[in-house]
Amino acid sequence: MATVDVYVRDTIWTYMVPIGLLSFFLLLFMTDSLKVIRQWYCSKYLTSFSELHDEMIEPIKKALFSDLNNIDSSLTDLRNKGLIRILEIGVGSGSNLKYYPQQCRLVIVDPNPHFKQYFTENVNKFPDINLERYIVSPGERLRGIASSTVDVVVTTTVLCCVENVPKVLKEIRRVLVPGGHYYFLEHVVAAHNTKRWKLQQLANWTGLWKWFHDGCVFRRIDEDIARAGFSDLDISTFTLDDDAQSSKSKLIQMISPHIVGVAIK
Numbered sequence: 001m002a003t004v005d006v007y008v009r010d011t012i013w014t015y016m017v018p019i020g021l022l023s024f025f026l027l028l029f030m031t032d033s034l035k036v037i038r039q040w041y042c043s044k045y046l047t048s049f050s051e052l053h054d055e056m057i058e059p060i061k062k063a064l065f066s067d068l069n070n071i072d073s074s075l076t077d078l079r080n081k082g083l084i085r086i087l088e089i090g091v092g093s094g095s096n097l098k099y100y101p102q103q104c105r106l107v108i109v110d111p112n113p114h115f116k117q118y119f120t121e122n123v124n125k126f127p128d129i130n131l132e133r134y135i136v137s138p139g140e141r142l143r144g145i146a147s148s149t150v151d152v153v154v155t156t157t158v159l160c161c162v163e164n165v166p167k168v169l170k171e172i173r174r175v176l177v178p179g180g181h182y183y184f185l186e187h188v189v190a191a192h193n194t195k196r197w198k199l200q201q202l203a204n205w206t207g208l209w210k211w212f213h214d215g216c217v218f219r220r221i222d223e224d225i226a227r228a229g230f231s232d233l234d235i236s237t238f239t240l241d242d243d244a245q246s247s248k249s250k251l252i253q254m255i256s257p258h259i260v261g262v263a264i265k
């Protein structure tokens with residue numbers, strides 16, 4: 001082989017092949033083609049990240065859910081029994097179960113089938129919660145749930161992960177009884193052009209954050225909820241404490257800005 005051919009061959013192997021492979025994987029990330037593997041990975045390995053997050057937001061969740069016990073069902077048969085029906089969308093392994101009233105009917109929706117096992121183990125610790133249904137489906141399509149049949153809908157850190165926020169909100173409004181409550185706690189995109197916002201943009205557009213965090217992207221969300229046609233809306237913002245030191249808590253700072261509140265149908 002001529003020297004020039006060897007040179008060309010070596011150049012291809014040294015640069016083109018790694019660059020090609022890298023682009024290929026980047027393309028897979030950015031188009032989320034490895035979703036099946038991602039869902040499995042997230043159900044198995046995201047737990048410690050979400051446990052830390054849960055710990056940090058516990059007082060806020062407690063306050064948010066504190067008036068669940070004062071809600072009377074709009075559905076006669078449930079009201080007569082002193083029960084309410086709660087629908088939790090994107091339940092994961094069930095971190096909100098401990099905030100629910102002792103006596104309630106629970107309907108669950110989550111598109112990731114790998115969470116079911118973790119959720120079932122968890123729900124068994126709450127013998128008074130009556131799990132009516134566990135539906136493996138995205139929140140954008142709640143076809144199996146009839147309109148105006150749910151007293152309370154809950155999403156916590158879910159709207160960052162769904163494909164279409166307005167569609168999910170439309171379904172939430174449809175299944176709620178008139179006067180029904182939608183409780184939400186969501187992390188949102190940081191204020192424009194701040195350092196955190198720039199980091200979020202980078203993580204967002206490469207698709208890397210999405211891949212390693214259960215389909216999560218950085219969004220506003222508050223505007224979508226305000227536009228979803230609820231009759232009343234109580235929404236506030238909060239950020240997670242900045243004094244976190246461990247590397248895991250540094251990662252948590254990426255999702256520091258949050259919104260929390262209740263919307264009434």
Ligand SMILES: C[S@@+](CC[C@H](N)C(=O)[O-])C[C@H]1O[C@@H](n2cnc3c(N)ncnc32)[C@H](O)[C@@H]1O
Nearest residue numbers: 090091092095112138139156157158161162163
């Ligand atoms: C970050 S986890 C939060 C889990 C739980 N809500 C919590 O607070 O611990 C996001 C959850 O949203 C679910 N999810 C993803 N896409 C969804 C969609 N389109 N509709 C409903 N849930 C979805 C995921 O499967 C996952 O369980």
Ligand SMILES: *[C@@H]1O[C@H](CO)[C@@H](O)[C@H](O)[C@H]1NC(C)=O
Nearest residue numbers: 189201204205217218219220
């Ligand atoms: C993050 O990326 C998603 C698409 O994956 C996009 O819908 C969203 O608007 C992006 N967020 C920001 C704040 O640019």
